[in-house]
Amino acid sequence: MAGIWIFAESREQTLELISAGTSLARQLDGAAVVTFATSRQLAEEYISCGAGEVLVLPPLAGGQPLEAYVPAIIEAVRGGDPDIFLISATQRGREIAARVAAALDTGLCSGCTALKLDKEKKQLIMERMLYGGAAVQTVVCSGRPQMATIPPRTFEPAAPQEGRQGKVTELAGVQPSPVKVVGRAPKAAEAVDITEAKVVVCAGRGFEKKEDLNLAQELAQVTGGAVGCTRPVAEELRWLPEDLYIGISGKKVKPGLYIGLGVAGQIQHVTGMRDSKVVLAVNRDENAPIFDAADYGIVGDLYDVVPKLIKELRIALNK
Numbered sequence: 302m303a304g305i306w307i308f309a310e311s312r313e314q315t316l317e318l319i320s321a322g323t324s325l326a327r328q329l330d331g332a333a334v335v336t337f338a339t340s341r342q343l344a345e346e347y348i349s350c351g352a353g354e355v356l357v358l359p360p361l362a363g364g365q366p367l368e369a370y371v372p373a374i375i376e377a378v379r380g381g382d383p384d385i386f387l388i389s390a391t392q393r394g395r396e397i398a399a400r401v402a403a404a405l406d407t408g409l410c411s412g413c414t415a416l417k418l419d420k421e422k423k424q425l426i427m428e429r430m431l432y433g434g435a436a437v438q439t440v441v442c443s444g445r446p447q448m449a450t451i452p453p454r455t456f457e458p459a460a461p462q463e464g465r466q467g468k469v470t471e472l473a474g475v476q477p478s479p480v481k482v483v484g485r486a487p488k489a490a491e492a493v494d495i496t497e498a499k500v501v502v503c504a505g506r507g508f509e510k511k512e513d514l515n516l517a518q519e520l521a522q523v524t525g526g527a528v529g530c531t532r533p534v535a536e537e538l539r540w541l542p543e544d545l546y547i548g549i550s551g552k553k554v555k556p557g558l559y560i561g562l563g564v565a566g567q568i569q570h571v572t573g574m575r576d577s578k579v580v581l582a583v584n585r586d587e588n589a590p591i592f593d594a595a596d597y598g599i600v601g602d603l604y605d606v607v608p609k610l611i612k613e614l615r616i617a618l619n620k
């Protein structure tokens with residue numbers, strides 16, 4: 302079977318990896334893209350979006366964790382002998398990838414943000430960031446399959462195409478895992494999910510006190526966005542929940558518009574927002590590194606600039 306294989310926790314992440322996989326497959330003279338799915342309905346969707354074959358995993362019995370699929374995945378991979386196996390770098394995806402790579406005695410490059418190909422050698426050239434995003438490491442894998450975990454939202458999701466056909470194969474039952482999930486409770490919803498927001502207003506340490514964050518909230522409300530922050534605002538000052546900080550060790554955001562207010566723009570922060578479509582920064586220091594990452598910059602005191610920005614936006618947006 303060979304080709305490029307994909308496993309991800311969710312539909313959205315699977316579609317992102319299908320997008321990466323089909324791009325690699327084109328360079329490998331149309332190699333097969335094989336995806337795992339957890340239902341026949343998803344299988345049909347993955348085929349319409351570019352998968353050539355979908356392996357449908359059986360439903361897990363109640364209380365079984367996702368990791369219970371590991372033996373079935375290993376068996377399928379041994380049988381199919383893929384050249385490349387991409388797994389979404391979610392918490393459980395990373396764990397599954399590590400277990401599969403260990404069982405297959407192959408290499409795994411975790412947290413890849415770019416994939417290239419040496420066509421002749423069928424060698425995957427993987428890139429990932431190091432030292433808080435200050436350096437890029439290039440990794441190749443001498444074993445097969447060449448395995449990588451890819452952070453969510455690294456690639457755009459694949460879109461459906463008319464008239465695509467593919468093969469659906471149902472995999473046999475899954476052996477029960479010795480690990481049982483005894484309960485699931487949603488994390489207390491302290492904050493909105495900034496990774497989904499179209500506009501992110503990011504508060505940095507340029508704010509003098511917690512109450513002043515109302516300015517960021519107001520700007521977010523006018524622009525229909527959500528408030529995020531830098532790490533010190535969440536971890537040191539504790540003005541906002543840790544769910545809201547952006548950067549290498551926080552959330553990675555990719556909004557249409559990112560507005561940084563009093564944000565220095567250190568590499569550890571920029572790593573989490575550099576893929577935003579448009580970046581606007583307000584900082585009173587004209588040499589602040591955030592301006593290197595910005596499309597638009599306003600050098601000024603945020604306490605002067607932001608109220609004016611809100612006023613003008615209210616007029617322009619009729620709000």
Ligand SMILES: Cc1cc2nc3c(=O)[nH]c(=O)nc-3n(C[C@H](O)[C@H](O)[C@H](O)COP(=O)(O)OP(=O)(O)OC[C@H]3O[C@@H](n4cnc5c(N)ncnc54)[C@H](O)[C@@H]3O)c2cc1C
Pocket residue numbers: 433504505506507508530531532533534546547548549550551562563564565566567568569570573583584585586589601602603604
């Ligand atoms: C291993 C490691 C991981 C890290 N991970 C992250 C991470 O994931 N995310 C993250 O954010 N950071 C992270 N950091 C911290 C990071 O290096 C920076 O220290 C942090 O991003 C700085 O936050 P800041 O820009 O809010 O604050 P500061 O560095 O204090 O910058 C404040 C900025 O506001 C400007 N300013 C001050 N007053 C005003 C005003 N009135 N009007 C306009 N501008 C004003 C200043 O000129 C300055 O540029 C990490 C650090 C390490 C070592």
